[in-house]
Amino acid sequence: MALIVDKEIEWLTNCVLPEILKNGRLVDNYNESQFNTFKVGTIQIAVIGIEEAFMLTQCYRASINFDFAGKQQQVKLVVKKTPEISTEDYNDAQFDDLFHNEVVFYTEILPLIQQLSGGNFGAPKYYYSEIKSNSALIILGDFATDGWSVTKDRFNLSLEHVRIAVKYLGKFHGFGYAMKNNENKRFQQLTKEFRESRFTSDSMNPMWDLTLKTGLKRALKATNKYHPDVDMDFVKKFQQLVFSYVGYGRQRVAPKEPFSTICHGDYLRNNVAYKYDTDSSGNPLDIMMFDYQTVRLSSPMIDLSVFLACSVFADVRYKHFDSIFDDYCNALFESYTKQSNQPLPEFLNRQNMLNEYVRFLPYSISISSSFLMMLVDPPQNTPAELFLMQTTEEDIINNCMTQGGEIVDREIAHQLKEMFDLSRLHNVEIDEDIDSSAWINSVVLE
Numbered sequence: 001m002a003l004i005v006d007k008e009i010e011w012l013t014n015c016v017l018p019e020i021l022k023n024g025r026l027v028d029n030y031n032e033s034q035f036n037t038f039k040v041g042t043i044q045i046a047v048i049g050i051e052e053a054f055m056l057t058q059c060y061r062a063s064i065n066f067d068f069a070g071k072q073q074q075v076k077l078v079v080k081k082t083p084e085i086s087t088e089d090y091n092d093a094q095f096d097d098l099f100h101n102e103v104v105f106y107t108e109i110l111p112l113i114q115q116l117s118g119g120n121f122g123a124p125k126y127y128y129s130e131i132k133s134n135s136a137l138i139i140l141g142d143f144a145t146d147g148w149s150v151t152k153d154r155f156n157l158s159l160e161h162v163r164i165a166v167k168y169l170g171k172f173h174g175f176g177y178a179m180k181n182n183e184n185k186r187f188q189q190l191t192k193e194f195r196e197s198r199f200t201s202d203s204m205n206p207m208w209d210l211t212l213k214t215g216l217k218r219a220l221k222a223t224n225k226y227h228p229d230v231d232m233d234f235v236k237k238f239q240q241l242v243f244s245y246v247g248y249g250r251q252r253v254a255p256k257e258p259f260s261t262i263c264h265g266d267y268l269r270n271n272v273a274y275k276y277d278t279d280s281s282g283n284p285l286d287i288m289m290f291d292y293q294t295v296r297l298s299s300p301m302i303d304l305s306v307f308l309a310c311s312v313f314a315d316v317r318y319k320h321f322d323s324i325f326d327d328y329c330n331a332l333f334e335s336y337t338k339q340s341n342q343p344l345p346e347f348l349n350r351q352n353m354l355n356e357y358v359r360f361l362p363y364s365i366s367i368s369s370s371f372l373m374m375l376v377d378p379p380q381n382t383p384a385e386l387f388l389m390q391t392t393e394e395d396i397i398n399n400c401m402t403q404g405g406e407i408v409d410r411e412i413a414h415q416l417k418e419m420f421d422l423s424r425l426h427n428v429e430i431d432e433d434i435d436s437s438a439w440i441n442s443v444v445l446e
Helices: 005-022 032-037 087-092 095-117 159-182 184-191 206-226 232-242 245-253 301-310 321-340 350-376 383-388 393-402 405-425
Strands: 039-047 058-068 071-081 126-131 136-141 261-263 272-276 284-289 296-298
Touching (some): 005 039, 005 058, 087 095, 095 126, 095 159, 095 184, 159 184, 159 261, 159 284, 159 321, 206 232, 206 393, 232 405, 321 350
Antiparallel strands (some): 039 058, 126 136, 261 296, 272 284
8 A cells, every 4th residue: 555645744743742832842941831833834744665675664754844932944754653453463463562662762862862972972863653452553763854864775785884783883882882881770770661572472474484484494594505505404404493473582682691782783875874975985884773673682693693694795795704793893892991991890891792703694584584585675665565465375485485595595504614614712601591393393494
């Protein structure tokens, strides 16, 4: 279902903008006595489509001209809302929890991070949100007006993009650890507000479950073809480990001390924006992240491993892994010591973080094996259409085994090789701390 622009303009004019004005975020020094001077002028809407990012929500930019207290002003917003779908689909997608988490981050956690960073932590401005029984929305500032933009490359980011991204991520995780050290009670209160956004239910949509399991079969087939030197028993062990999306995922992302900190939860190209040099060289200068719907208390390696699996290809990740990992660790260590004014705790050292990274590789590779294909060859459907599509099991299997072609096959296979090599090199078992007894006997894979 396509976005009805006139309907959105009417809704913004009569319902949303007056509320944003009242909450004091639309204009500086808002005075209630001047509310009646507010008049909305022209509104231009531009839909954010699949050419920018694959999303299950409807997103658009709104450029709004208005008068207030005798002055003409303009604001540029990004509106993100759930598609018009059934209550069952809304609940299956856990939209209520996803939007709750994002609102908590922008209204409660971001202000503390900005305080720690002296206002130097890049993030969109929060304006407004609504969460109802079968719909949700959030409205943020359009960061494009400040020179930020999502990369044109949906995958396979350059080394320059990767270095900036991991340094920023390390800085963010350092803020979390410092907050945990300095204001532990407040840290615990805030993180208790997070809702599990992926692994709450013991059951999942059958079609999505089939997609995930087919991705694992594709990983085995691709590894056998492109990296036959990788022990197939190891690959099968990986498949068995992550066969239960919920059972494995719930255990892997659960907060475990001492590593738990505030994590983005879905740190990849779709959810970051860069600033570039004005000399047209294409060199990235800075980065910020957004879309905090999966924010969680977990190991920081949930973010680093997913980013390197879904947004970076082997020719950059594998070739430059040591220096990329150093960039991340150094930024984290510097951020923590600066914000906490304390020396690094013993657990925060490079080897411990590297071992933790290896433990999270099955998690990130299980995601890339079923999601990377959508980045390489994105579906040409609106969010609402994706929920309404009637697809046979045969079509799902065929699509999951072929979408994205050889590019995806080679990349997934190399990720399995890297996990195998790192596991052996650092003597880290990929199933460490995971109890798979509940599903291991039901695993059926070709």
